[in-house]
Amino acid sequence: MIPTVLPDPDVFTAGTGEPSLRWGIVGPGWIAGAFVDALHRHTTQQVVAVASRSQDRAESFASEHGVEHTVVGVEALLARSDIDVVYIATPQSEHATVALAAIAAGKHVLVEKPFTVTADEARTVAAAARAAGVLAMEAMWSRYLPQASVIRKLIADGALGTVQSVLADHGQAIPFSPDHRLFRPELGGGALLDLGIYTLQFASMVLGNPSTVTARGTMTDTGVDAAATLILDHESGAQAALFTTILARTPMAASIAGTEGTIVLDGVFYAPTTLKVWGAEHGSTVLHWADPTGVQGFDALSWEATALARFVGDGRTESPLHTIDETVAVLETIDTARAQIADAHDRALAEAAR
Ligand SMILES: NC(=O)c1ccc[n+]([C@@H]2O[C@H](COP(=O)([O-])OP(=O)(O)OC[C@H]3O[C@@H](n4cnc5c(N)ncnc54)[C@H](OP(=O)(O)O)[C@@H]3O)[C@@H](O)[C@H]2O)c1
Numbered sequence: 566m567i568p569t570v571l572p573d574p575d576v577f578t579a580g581t582g583e584p585s586l587r588w589g590i591v592g593p594g595w596i597a598g599a600f601v602d603a604l605h606r607h608t609t610q611q612v613v614a615v616a617s618r619s620q621d622r623a624e625s626f627a628s629e630h631g632v633e634h635t636v637v638g639v640e641a642l643l644a645r646s647d648i649d650v651v652y653i654a655t656p657q658s659e660h661a662t663v664a665l666a667a668i669a670a671g672k673h674v675l676v677e678k679p680f681t682v683t684a685d686e687a688r689t690v691a692a693a694a695r696a697a698g699v700l701a702m703e704a705m706w707s708r709y710l711p712q713a714s715v716i717r718k719l720i721a722d723g724a725l726g727t728v729q730s731v732l733a734d735h736g737q738a739i740p741f742s743p744d745h746r747l748f749r750p751e752l753g754g755g756a757l758l759d760l761g762i763y764t765l766q767f768a769s770m771v772l773g774n775p776s777t778v779t780a781r782g783t784m785t786d787t788g789v790d791a792a793a794t795l796i797l798d799h800e801s802g803a804q805a806a807l808f809t810t811i812l813a814r815t816p817m818a819a820s821i822a823g824t825e826g827t828i829v830l831d832g833v834f835y836a837p838t839t840l841k842v843w844g845a846e847h848g849s850t851v852l853h854w855a856d857p858t859g860v861q862g863f864d865a866l867s868w869e870a871t872a873l874a875r876f877v878g879d880g881r882t883e884s885p886l887h888t889i890d891e892t893v894a895v896l897e898t899i900d901t902a903r904a905q906i907a908d909a910h911d912r913a914l915a916e917a918a919r
Contacts, residue, residue: 577872582875584874586874600866658751668694674700679703702883737810758903771821772803780902782794793809841853
């Protein structure tokens with residue numbers, strides 16, 4: 566049953582005993598800039614060095630975001646003894662290679678989403694990290710937001726009864742360019758890997774692994790999935806209905822509905838947002854929740870960094886809130902969905918050519 570007062574969030578407050586790790590940055594593009602700014606503003610973490618494929622870009626990133634050291638190439642970064650953890654924010658196609666090199670150099674890794682392009686790659690990185698005894702974690706920042714802990718508590722307390730459905734969408738209108746990484750298959754482009762993964766990790770957090778994956782979608786002329794609708798069936802009987810596209814900006818909202826209650830996450834659901842919670846009976850009181858921390862937008866990337874530092878301080882080699890096995894399982898679902906969409910597309914083309 567829905568409580569009269571919503572639970573307090575668990576917050577990864579900085580400066581509460583976590584080690585002040587020394588970070589190296591690989592892939593100094595858009596999100597890396599937001600991540601470094603968030604670390605400076607809201608954590609006790611130290612950003613020591615940035616690696617680019619070009620000295621000019623490394624220097625301009627370092628001066629814009631206040632990073633002391635610059636290097637050219639990943640190997641030069643990994644050779645530094647003053648780096649504990651590497652944040653990998655290259656296009657997805659490079660994630661596995663960079664992560665494996667960093668792990669081989671004895672560094673912990675925080676790898677932007679998607680962790681890798683395929684589940685096979687993720688399994689390889691996971692095995693390497695486990696063998697090396699370093700922490701590997703997907704930078705799925707949604708999992709470390711205060712709101713995620715409120716949702717987890719409500720579900721664990723049985724407030725929703727038996728969960729029946731998860732709905733979520735993530736669409737962005739990306740102007741077409743054959744050079745944009747999202748339209749390039751060789752860089753791991755496509756809606757599912759870049760945007761849809763947020764809906765999939767959300768469904769996975771609530772319902773676990775699906776028993777069946779059914780995907781329909783469309784492809785760009787460049788050969789990546791442009792839009793995808795997924796139906797995930799689960800052994801419990803619950804279903805998830807998920808939508809993603811790189812062609813249109815959707816509400817980016819999400820909901821979880823159970824036999825006794827419902828949680829609605831206002832758009833943008835995977836970032837700091839507001840929640841509404843109500844009971845199953847008509848006319849039930851709507852409870853509202855808003856993040857009390859004041860950390861908004863991409864500044865909330867800071868939570869995952871403090872979480873990682875706390876996990877390292879606790880001697881963990883993976884996130885208890887988002888295990889590597891779960892990261893692999895979500896990529897297995899994406900592998901399946903991408904294959905179904907590509908096969909249907911190929912069959913339709915063959916049919917049209919007859
Ligand atoms: N958590 C989030 O909210 C969020 C948001 C956006 C993106 N992301 C993820 O973060 C990653 C980076 O996304 P982004 O939008 O920041 O990308 P971006 O702006 O294009 O930056 C990626 C950087 O990676 C480097 N790079 C290394 N190898 C490359 C290659 N083969 N092709 C192109 N660039 C290469 C480039 O820097 P140099 O050339 O200087 O080395 C480039 O600036 C992606 O995995 C994406 O899914 C996460």
